[in-house]
Amino acid sequence: MAKKKNKKSRITKGEKYLYFYATVAFILMLGVKIFCGAQVGELKMSIEEIKYNIDVQEKKNESLTMRVNELTSFENVKQVVSEMGLAYNNDNIIVIDE
Numbered sequence: 001m002a003k004k005k006n007k008k009s010r011i012t013k014g015e016k017y018l019y020f021y022a023t024v025a026f027i028l029m030l031g032v033k034i035f036c037g038a039q040v041g042e043l044k045m046s047i048e049e050i051k052y053n054i055d056v057q058e059k060k061n062e063s064l065t066m067r068v069n070e071l072t073s074f075e076n077v078k079q080v081v082s083e084m085g086l087a088y089n090n091d092n093i094i095v096i097d098e
Contacts, residue, residue: 011019070076081088
């Protein structure tokens, strides 16, 4: 009769579990890295959009400030006063320092 040879596995049961869990951990790590990278990209896009909106608003504010300065200039006020039939009296002007 032929003798049955016992094949000894070079990889033990514990090593198989170790390799399996290491592979699962590696795959999960890649998934987390991809997910976090997508989140970071989305946040960067959101930040750039907010910066653009801030720049647009600052330009609007600057334009409105220039318009206010133009409308409150002495020449403009003097013209409006004369159109309304009022007289300019320098003695009634009070300058308030901040």
